[in-house]
Amino acid sequence: MSATKLAQLGEFGFLARFLPRLPRGRGVLIGAGDDCALVQMDSRRVLVTTDALVEDVHFEKQWMSPYQLGRKAYLVSASDIAAMGGRPRFAVVSAGVPPDYPSRDLDALHRGLAAAARETGAQLVGGNLSRADALFLSVALVGEAPAQPIERRGAKPGDLLFVTGRLGEAALGLRQLRRDPGARGAAVRRFREPVPRLRAGAVLAKNHIASAMIDVSDGLFQDLGHLCRASGVGARIELSSLPRSAQVRAASETLALAGGEDYELLCAVPPRRLARLQRLRPTMGCPITRIGEVTPLADGVRVVDARGASVALRQGGFDHFAARRR
Amino acid sequence: MSATKLAQLGEFGFLARFLPRLPRGRGVLIGAGDDCALVQMDSRRVLVTTDALVEDVHFEKQWMSPYQLGRKAYLVSASDIAAMGGRPRFAVVSAGVPPDYPSRDLDALHRGLAAAARETGAQLVGGNLSRADALFLSVALVGEAPAQPIERRGAKPGDLLFVTGRLGEAALGLRQLRRDPGARGAAVRRFREPVPRLRAGAVLAKNHIASAMIDVSDGLFQDLGHLCRASGVGARIELSSLPRSAQVRAASETLALAGGEDYELLCAVPPRRLARLQRLRPTMGCPITRIGEVTPLADGVRVVDARGASVALRQGGFDHFAARRR
Numbered sequence: 001m002s003a004t005k006l007a008q009l010g011e012f013g014f015l016a017r018f019l020p021r022l023p024r025g026r027g028v029l030i031g032a033g034d035d036c037a038l039v040q041m042d043s044r045r046v047l048v049t050t051d052a053l054v055e056d057v058h059f060e061k062q063w064m065s066p067y068q069l070g071r072k073a074y075l076v077s078a079s080d081i082a083a084m085g086g087r088p089r090f091a092v093v094s095a096g097v098p099p100d101y102p103s104r105d106l107d108a109l110h111r112g113l114a115a116a117a118r119e120t121g122a123q124l125v126g127g128n129l130s131r132a133d134a135l136f137l138s139v140a141l142v143g144e145a146p147a148q149p150i151e152r153r154g155a156k157p158g159d160l161l162f163v164t165g166r167l168g169e170a171a172l173g174l175r176q177l178r179r180d181p182g183a184r185g186a187a188v189r190r191f192r193e194p195v196p197r198l199r200a201g202a203v204l205a206k207n208h209i210a211s212a213m214i215d216v217s218d219g220l221f222q223d224l225g226h227l228c229r230a231s232g233v234g235a236r237i238e239l240s241s242l243p244r245s246a247q248v249r250a251a252s253e254t255l256a257l258a259g260g261e262d263y264e265l266l267c268a269v270p271p272r273r274l275a276r277l278q279r280l281r282p283t284m285g286c287p288i289t290r291i292g293e294v295t296p297l298a299d300g301v302r303v304v305d306a307r308g309a310s311v312a313l314r315q316g317g318f319d320h321f322a323a324r325r326r
Numbered sequence: 327m328s329a330t331k332l333a334q335l336g337e338f339g340f341l342a343r344f345l346p347r348l349p350r351g352r353g354v355l356i357g358a359g360d361d362c363a364l365v366q367m368d369s370r371r372v373l374v375t376t377d378a379l380v381e382d383v384h385f386e387k388q389w390m391s392p393y394q395l396g397r398k399a400y401l402v403s404a405s406d407i408a409a410m411g412g413r414p415r416f417a418v419v420s421a422g423v424p425p426d427y428p429s430r431d432l433d434a435l436h437r438g439l440a441a442a443a444r445e446t447g448a449q450l451v452g453g454n455l456s457r458a459d460a461l462f463l464s465v466a467l468v469g470e471a472p473a474q475p476i477e478r479r480g481a482k483p484g485d486l487l488f489v490t491g492r493l494g495e496a497a498l499g500l501r502q503l504r505r506d507p508g509a510r511g512a513a514v515r516r517f518r519e520p521v522p523r524l525r526a527g528a529v530l531a532k533n534h535i536a537s538a539m540i541d542v543s544d545g546l547f548q549d550l551g552h553l554c555r556a557s558g559v560g561a562r563i564e565l566s567s568l569p570r571s572a573q574v575r576a577a578s579e580t581l582a583l584a585g586g587e588d589y590e591l592l593c594a595v596p597p598r599r600l601a602r603l604q605r606l607r608p609t610m611g612c613p614i615t616r617i618g619e620v621t622p623l624a625d626g627v628r629v630v631d632a633r634g635a636s637v638a639l640r641q642g643g644f645d646h647f648a649a650r651r652r
Binding site: 026027028031033034036037039041042043044046048049050051052054056057058089090092093094096123125126127128130131132133134136138140142144 | 352353354357359360362363365367368369370372374375376377378380382383384415416418419420422449451452453454456457458459460462464466468470
């Protein structure tokens with residue numbers, strides 16, 4: 001293995017190999033490998049997470065304004081808090097910025113970060129500024145955990161699978177921006193500004209509706225795989241049931257499955273919780289759609305068409321290290 | 327100002343202009359602008375900070391092993407916790423890594439981070455991995471605050487100035503590595519592995535010895551300036567009193583003043599606390615040396631030689647945006 005490059009192993013290959021070795025100890029209730037870490041500080045259970053946007057990996061400069069970029073850097077981290085049913089409280093940002101970066105753009109970056117934090121009930125409380133050849137923004141977020149945070153593990157065969165909002169829109173926006181940096185429209189707006197499903201996540205956690213949850217950041221199929229591996233189960237997804245706009249449906253069959261950057265919540269719901277889900281649906285602030293069910297591990301993770309036939313997937317999702325090999 | 331580039335304004339110029347506008351609100355006791363943010367979560371007061379190491383800005387690949395780099399990325403953040411007298415508890419890392427980076431090196435980075443965290447009583451609980459052309463490591467750290475965290479502001483004229491450990495060693499090590507990437511010796515070791523003064527910081531906070539404190543990361547003169555501006559005071563430093571090795575003294579008169587990366591603690595101590603400082607000195611885990619005193623604001627920040635004459639400084643410290651202009 002000594003000559004293995006990250007590009008061959010991929011982000012998830014590396015994480016799968018490495019994460020189990022991270023220490024679990026005093027005060028660590030949920031460690032690396034879930035959307036957030038859950039730690040205990042006195043009586044308070046605290047969520048901690050970090051995410052980054054890197055120029056020419058996650059975005060190109062002409063695709064969005066510095067203000068929009070600052071917003072997005074915060075919102076993608078907030079989505080990790082949503083995925084455990086928590087409330088974001090305090091953010092710090094570590095920014096790497098080229099020396100010729102205009103200071104008014106840096107100001108706009110920070111204003112975007114601070115505004116997006118404020119809108120979700122959190123505050124940007126500090127940061128660090130470094131020189132870097134390519135712009136990057138790493139946001140770390142500290143949040144309040146619900147009494148029972150929802151982990152990736154916990155789904156059982158027979159649970160039903162639900163997803164919030166709609167899928168594939170951001171990926172379509174990304175595709176449009178790649179073709180034309182001046183592209184406009186709903187898909188581009190969604191790529192620029194994800195909507196962390198904080199209310200839905202909190203409702204699902206507080207009312208013990210979901211048995212397992214993850215945010216869909218790398219494409220539904222890939223993140224479903226993470227949830228299934230953590231839970232030791234399989235899953236069957238009905239392609240025709242995926243919530244997507246007519247535009248997304250027309251663009252490509254696989255966008256909603258493998259596109260990435262949806263930042264919706266995928267969760268498993270035991271059948272006995274369905275009535276409660278139904279009752280609380282109007283309080284979630286977004287649609288939530290049944291897309292399939294959890295199956296035994298041996299059945300694997302399958303996508304079926306309207307006739308029940310398996311759909312072959314050429315692309316599993318977004319892994320920016322491994323992408324070139326596929 | 328609209329055409330101002332970050333390189334002209336400098337990191338501190340930008341921070342000075344921007345930070346006062348960051349929101350202060352619910353639960354934020356000390357916001358951006360100090361070494362850490364201090365926030366309230368229920369009854370617990372929590373420190374949050376972030377710092378980053380960026381390839382070709384803070385280090386070159388051949389200067390240190392991935393394991394050493396992982397350690398350093400953690401230790402520089404822990405120094406911010408030390409500067410407020412806190413205890414580091416939980417770390418998350420956001421890593422940007424080139425696709426051709428060997429996975430065993432990434433493994434070593436993480437092992438270094440996790441080991442350094444463990445050695446200071448903290449744990450690495452999560453992380454995020456992105457592709458990036460140049461390696462970067464952003465570490466965010468959550469710590470326990472002492473009952474009375476020490477801020478940068480609070481120094482009064484007449485207070486005495488103390489610094490832990492010795493100054494200029496890391497800067498000498500950096501100079502040696504720039505000349506010869508294979509350089510060895512105490513200075514190089516110190517550049518590679520800073521020693522956050524967690525015990526000294528905790529003793530100074532818990533026993534109400536220091537009125538103001540900062541960690542010396544950008545050079546003594548620069549960080550003294552931050553402390554003085556925050557406190558609204560001036561300072562007089564006696565050059566001959568600066569603690570430094572014979573090697574540092576021989577290398578350059580200004581290394582100990584402007585070198586950077588010392589990660590020692592600089593603090594102001596009211597005269598009535600001197601007896602207590604004296605008594606607790608053996609418990610701090612490192613030397614602590616008197617280097618000058620706090621003066622009225624109008625006197626400015628001065629460095630004097632053994633005869634009391636002002637020493638002119640050509641270089642104020644380390645600002646990696648502004649460095650080229652000086």
